[in-house]
Amino acid sequence: MNMPDKMRAAQIVEYEKPYQLCERSVPQCGDNDLLVEVYAAGFCHSDLQVWNGQFPATLPMIPSHEPAGKIVQIGAKVQGSWKVGDRVGVLNYKNACGQCAGCRQHGRRAKRPDPRFCQNRIVAGFKYDGAFADYMLADPNTTVHLPDGVSFEQGAPLMCAGATVWGALRKLSPQVQAGDAVAIVGIGGLGQLGIQLAKALGYRTIAMDNREQGRQLALDLPDHLRPDLIMDSSAKDAEEKILEFTSGEGLAGIVVCTDSIPANAWCLQQLGNGGVMVPLGLPKDSWKFDSEAMVFHELTIKGSYVASAEEVESMLKVVAKHGISSHLTVLSFTEIPSLIERYQHASMKGRLVINMKG
Incomplete structure (x- = not known):
């Protein structure tokens, strides 16, 4: 597949100022990466905290940590059953170092590297570029297959809101x-x-x-x-x-x-x-x-951070079996600058999701 050089994106340029729409270079897919074309990206309360500067980052930065889309490139060293065209959701933590105390503690129990507790992890949409863009890089260890019966718009909130509350329920x-x-x-x-x-x-x-x-x-x-x-x-x-x-x-x-x-x-x-x-x-x-x-x-x-990739995969089976869904307000890419105002309006309920193809 011939990839374009440029992509649309929305970014935080200054805290507590409206998101700015811009053109950015398409990220280069490394040997251990998946390049995902984003079809839908969610907005949650943590995004408001990022916008407020509660999680300081180097700006400008592309926000959103709830992506769903399709794989368009697979790195040369990526293992597993990934295929171009796979429908996927991407969790926001990635690239475990494998060496720190967090990696050692949780690596003994996990089937695959678990960057949730890595001291050197990348947290997309918080301190590093996230999902309000046409393309993003994903870690295959924290990427999950999206069931056919779950739309991209419904899948996006499951990557944070769903993963968070599922992890909490399992902690009971x-x-x-x-x-x-x-x-x-x-x-x-x-x-x-x-x-x-x-x-x-x-x-x-x-x-x-x-x-x-x-x-x-x-x-x-x-x-x-x-x-x-x-x-x-x-x-x-x-x-x-x-x-x-x-x-x-x-x-x-x-x-x-x-x-x-x-x-x-x-x-x-x-x-x-x-x-x-x-x-x-x-x-x-x-x-x-x-x-x-x-x-x-x-x-x-009990403290609960967010579910692991394996736990999210089990959640997605439950979601598909029972027809679980979010109440959504779906906006187009060009409406991203109005997100904060919409989210804070008294009438807001459910989840805000950007249809990146709309």
């Missing part, structure tokens, strides 16, 4: 089992996927949000993926409803998809004995949890 086990009561708190892009995945895993599921838009997202899900209870977490009788739903025992597990410090502190209190909480937000200030509740009820708080 072995303490939390199918049939146990689990709450997903904060029903936005992560939470809406979290509800559906929790239902697919067999949990009795509560969707909690203090916003009407979030509760409506949960209500709009198809019957087989709709939560067993949808509730306003700020309501005066919220705790009473949780106890009623759990026969007075409290929740077995809770995944918190908001960085609100008070909300996280409240969520811990809703767990029953031996309960597990996985917080996913990244507040600027430290979390504050009740030590007495943790000790006397033997609660567990």
Whole structure:
């Protein structure tokens, strides 16, 4: 395939200023790389933090870490069953050094190199060029095949939002089992996927949000993926409803998809004995949890970064089997400069995705 020399891209030139559309050189596919033509790229809360300068990078930089597309070139030393034309999703961490402590620790357990904890990893869309471009380089170790039944637009958010909440749900086990009561708190892009995945895993599921838009997202899900209870977490009788739903025992597990410090502190209190909480937000200030509740009820708080490539592949099978999908607002490439404004608008719900071919 003859590749063009130039490509369209959107980049951050200055923090807290609109993305700028530009022309960049197509990246050169190295011996260990996959070159992916991007068909869809998502925008999530972390992208807002990147835009704010919370993760300092050398500018200009191409943002977005939720790509889906097709392989157009394969490096000479790439191993595996990759073919030109394969439909793929690309996770944002890549190029494990294989030598650092993180690589050694996790390499002993992983089937293939796992750059998530590599001290020298590249994190595309955060500190290095990401997916708001016609082409991007991918690491075959953190690239996954996209099932035929999953569109590029639906596949893109699964590379971060899906991978993040799937990883959190898997962290609930072995303490939390199918049939146990689990709450997903904060029903936005992560939470809406979290509800559906929790239902697919067999949990009795509560969707909690203090916003009407979030509760409506949960209500709009198809019957087989709709939560067993949808509730306003700020309501005066919220705790009473949780106890009623759990026969007075409290929740077995809770995944918190908001960085609100008070909300996280409240969520811990809703767990029953031996309960597990996985917080996913990244507040600027430290979390504050009740030590007495943790000790006397033997609660567990588990950190969860994002799922590995193997875990994402298992998630994609569940997504395809159960018809799990995100509520999407799909924009064209030329609308990227308006992304921040759209994302911060009060009416925004679900996920924003750029159709790079639109």
